[in-house]
Amino acid sequence: MTVKLSISVPDDVAEYLQSRGNASAAVVEAVRRVQPQARRARQREAAQAYGAFLRERSPRQRDDDRAMIEESNDIALRDAQW
Structure with a gap:
């Protein structure tokens, strides 16, 4: 089902829509x-893809990642006063 709507938009948006x-x-x-449900679905899909990527990493790659994170944390916290 579709609904016909009439809306007012700024000039730049109207120009863009007319060019389409x-x-x-x-x-x-x-x-x-921008709909929340669609945004959540995209985020869920991206998280699942990232999880699949991480599961396929070798032990050596995981160790390298862990070392890089530790080094990055050390750089970020350097000269930090606690």
């Missing part, structure tokens, strides 16, 4: 990008 072949599709795409 299908202004409705551009608006739908933009709104769906």
Whole structure:
């Protein structure tokens, strides 16, 4: 189902939408990008992909990552007064 809406937009947005072949599709795409449910789905998908990437790392790669993190923390905390 679709609903026809009439909206007012700033000049720059109107110019952009008019330059698109299908202004409705551009608006739908933009709104769906910012909808909380869609954003959570993208975040969940990215987290799952990152988890899969981490699971495929070799023990040597994990050790190298751990060492890099420790060195980075040491650099970040250097001269820090606790």
